[in-house]
Amino acid sequence: MRAKATQVKPTDRIVASKDNFPDDFFSRDPSDLAAYGKDWTKVFPPAPSLIAFPRTTDEVSRLLALCSEHGAPVVPSGGRTGLAGGAVAASGEIVLSLSRMRRIDPVDETGATVRVQAGAITQAVHNHCEPFGLTWPIDFASKGSSHVGGNIATNAGGVKVIRYGLTRQWVLGLQVVLADGRVLELGGALEKNNTGVDLRQLFIGSEGILGVITEATLKLARIPQQLDVFLFGVENLEGVLRLFREARKGPCAISAFEFFTDKCLARLLRHRTLRPPFDTSTPFYVLLEVEPGAANAIEPWLTSLFERALIIDGTLAQHAEQARSLWSLREGISESLSATGLPHKNDIALPIASLEGFCAEFGQVFESRYPGWEICLFGHIGDGNLHVNVMKPDALSNEEFWAQTKAADRDMFALVQKFGGSISAEHGVGLLKKAHLGYSRSPDEIALMRALKRIFDPQNILNPGKVLDVLEEER
Ligand SMILES: Cc1cc2nc3c(=O)[nH]c(=O)nc-3n(C[C@H](O)[C@H](O)[C@H](O)COP(=O)(O)OP(=O)(O)OC[C@H]3O[C@@H](n4cnc5c(N)ncnc54)[C@H](O)[C@@H]3O)c2cc1C
Structure with missing residues (x-):
């Protein structure tokens, strides 16, 4: 009888070379495997085989060379606040966590730039730049945990896109x-560099499938001296869009135009001890932040909004603390929905001009697919971005809930496609939206993305199965 050859797993071969790395480089601690194998989606059970914690680009480079040699799949992992399952390791992959690569260099005040390692926390970059009157204007509720590398890999949006654009x-x-x-160095601190194809842009928003971002030179914006923050109560979604049109024509430059519904507010108030903004609740709320315009122009503008019944109620923050309180009503929503129930989340975008038509029709989709269910809508409506959260009814099992939302998603995505929108505005595709990519990208585009993946990662070791499958037949 012949002895059975024992197969050595790729991960074991990687661990066998641990002498080439610091002692604390790898972890198989069950708590690390559980924590680093998942992201905020929390719907994919984590099952990584190993976690690696590099401190330098050289360590990342040597690890990836080894993984390539042994065909070991790797999941790049940032702050794990992603909402598309992009950082999930559910199939025995090695998680490459950037969490120890947090260096932030001194601010270059003249160039208004800062160089950081990819694991720098978004909020830490803000704090570092603030004393110079500068900021990296990527701003959203998870900034206390998300990494710059994760922000770049997802081309993150947030609450200031209307003013500053995406990452x-x-x-x-x-x-x-x-x-x-x-190791590729792309662009450095150059503002202008028209020397052929800009490879840097390929990695921004590619969700870790083409390469691992290890450092970035960030462009900084001046922090505005003063911002006025308003909260308005509005009758319906049409009214929100009318108010947006008025704000666009209004006396001040808009730096945020966010909305949420009374249902979102009710869940927020159940989760956190916050005061409701108005004595009487209104169906919709708009948070408007503006850079102050011509003196004496705001007062008459506000009066005219009330007179024309564009708003039912309204308040203007009188100082920074009040402004923060108004912002916390908007920023606490995502967390509150997950803390008080089970939401099925969708993050869609429409051209601004199509929002009204889309909203008129999506009400019908909801009525037929989700009769009587609780739908929590909020988002960056000034950018045409809606976060649609369908809450699980108590009477349904999780399995029934996921089956029904899956079917309804197809109807909603078809409507998004009809109005020229995107099935993922800012959260990315990851695992969650992969099957639906075709609603937003043509077959030719998907074929080209697949070809690019093969060029950059011929062995398909980087975040395999995320965004798209390399072989068409895997779909
Ligand atoms: C409460 C809450 C509010 C949010 N609000 C917003 C919002 O307003 N706008 C918005 O855009 N997003 C929002 N998000 C989603 C999320 O915070 C962003 O997508 C963020 O940019 C992810 O960063 P991260 O470091 O957590 O990345 P992760 O979740 O760790 O990873 C995200 C993706 O990037 C890849 N990746 C991570 N680091 C690297 C790297 N160094 N190199 C290559 N690939 C890498 C991962 O493999 C994965 O595919 C929110 C999330 C939460 C929980």
């Missing part, structure tokens, strides 16, 4: 490690 606009240079360990 893509605030990245000057990138350092990226390719799947085979080669």
